[in-house]
Amino acid sequence: MRVVAKRTIRDFWELHNDCKSQLTSWYDEAVHANWQSPSDIKREYPSASVISNNRAIFNIKGNAYRLIVKINYAYGILWIRFIGTHAEYDKVNAEII
DSSP states (O other): OEEEOHHHHHHHHHHOGGGHHHHHHHHHHHHHOOOOSHHHHHHHOTTOEEETTTEEEEEETTTTEEEEEEEETTTTEEEEEEEEEHHHHTTSOTTTO
16 A cells, blocks of 8 residues: 555654554555455454545554544555544544544
């Protein structure tokens, strides 16, 4: 997958260094993935939530942080839409962010 906006997660792990290894691992796995459908994501990340509007939510560092991505399966593009604490996540609408 081509991941757009790596800087967003890099900026986040610079502020929250406790999740740097988890975010870099997720990024490396996503770049090498070939997700063609939501079931491909669920196969690799059973705890991920696949929601409407081609969004997926990943739990980072034992659900301390949430990562929301928008996916275009046909073109193999994944956009980072949000990364934040669980409390920050509760304030956003994951389907439209």
